Amino acid sequence: MTTPPAKRTAIIAGNWKMNYGPQQAASFVGEILPALSEALQSQDSVLCILCPPAISLAAVHAILNIPDASATPYIELGAQNMYFEEKGAYTGEISPLMVRELCTTVILGHSERRMYFGESDELVNKKTLSALNHQLRPIVCIGENLQQYEAGETDHVLSAQLRGSLAHLTIEQAREVVIAYEPIWAIGTGNAATAEIAGKVIHHIRQEYQSMYGAEAASAVRILYGGSVTSNNIAEFMAHPDIDGALVGGASLKPDFVDIVRHTVKSIAQ
Template identity: 45%
Template sequence: MRKPIIAGNWKMHKTRDEALQFVYSVNMKVPSKEYVESVVCAQSPVLRDLVKRQGDNLRIGAQNMHYLDSGAYTGEISAPLLEDVGVSYVIIGHSERRAYYNETDAAINKKLHQAFRYGITPILCVGESLETREAGETDAFVKKQVVADLKGLGSEQVKELVIAYEPIWAIGTGKTATAEMANDTIKAIRNVVRDLYDEETADTMRIQYGGSVKPANVDELLSMSDIDGALVGGASLDPDSFLVLVNAAVKK
């Protein structure tokens, strides 16, 4: 049985007060970590404050990280600092970072290795554009990303890793992939991992769906065989909506 994981990706939203207020209001209400992992990924300057106030059942994540320990990389965030601050997760390779900051699969692969070096669980994002989907090339495209991104990782690491399948055309657009469509692509990703590693690794690794997940569609998405949770943008910003999502995962 894979434990579901719901992660909020707050992107560039929330002031320090707003972020703290969110954590105070959900802390006592998130379901037990025995049933679901509940995570929020916030902007870097507020991570320390949030980690200090996270309750037993909520964990804090970062949204990006550099693959080197230190150096002349203005504006970047290092894994040693994230470890120091106490974050549990880091989103790696989000499509917005791939598109706006030219993150390549080679860099993403180095970031995954770096996250494991520092004991931070990476949430690796993969997903295709509308053009790729319409050309019928989704599975091949996503396979290429997964193969390149996981290069050199051991099966024990891959079992820990979380993959978020996020079709780019479904992010922030209100368009959700149908539950079947999401499940089919996620199964395809699991097959890639099965081919690269083994049955046990593929069956253990959790794969989330992301892209316009909200209270109205979360039950259907989570009812699918291979969808182990969600990476959620907009609908994770409001505490009540976030709580609906994490509670939906308990039923899985």
């Protein structure tokens, strides 16, 4: 089941990964904020989420001048990761309570977390449930690697990741989750999937989600594309009825990010 993207508020999220400490982050946001705000004015169809490293969240929060991180309707702050426990002896981790003081959103299960830090579907699921229970919007990432893609295993791999990472949700929680399809072979390579390929895969994800949580949740859930997204290709992705925005990596570290947001707003308005 598919509904037009205009019925689901689109999300353009910038994942800065391990870039920009507090000073650089504040400087960059100060640089793009006027144009970003202008691009998002007088519209309610696109939500922009900035996701700096944890150490830079407070600095960006201050520049955005958001007394309450949930108060601004068009631009929000997100974390790149969190642990599922509220507190304890977990050196180096940040808890959902800490994240919630500054952010509305948290990215979970990114392929780099899965590859480099051994995160399993089970762990991502625990984090997802914890985020939802602490009023945080999880952006849960799934994606296949090049070998799996070339072997024609994409649907099988994504179905397994989806069922493992998004198990045990209530129907209401299933509506609130955001899913990001990020083919690992496209991340940071400059080789984005075509809109046709991405749309077909995301349609499969939506169908699989329907089998898990029903048609209403599948129609409501927002599914983003991520992987070498730029201002030159975002309109093609947004033209597909199943694609509800993008999780942007490298381009989110440049002024081009504003153009991605601007083109998204324009695409939806057409």
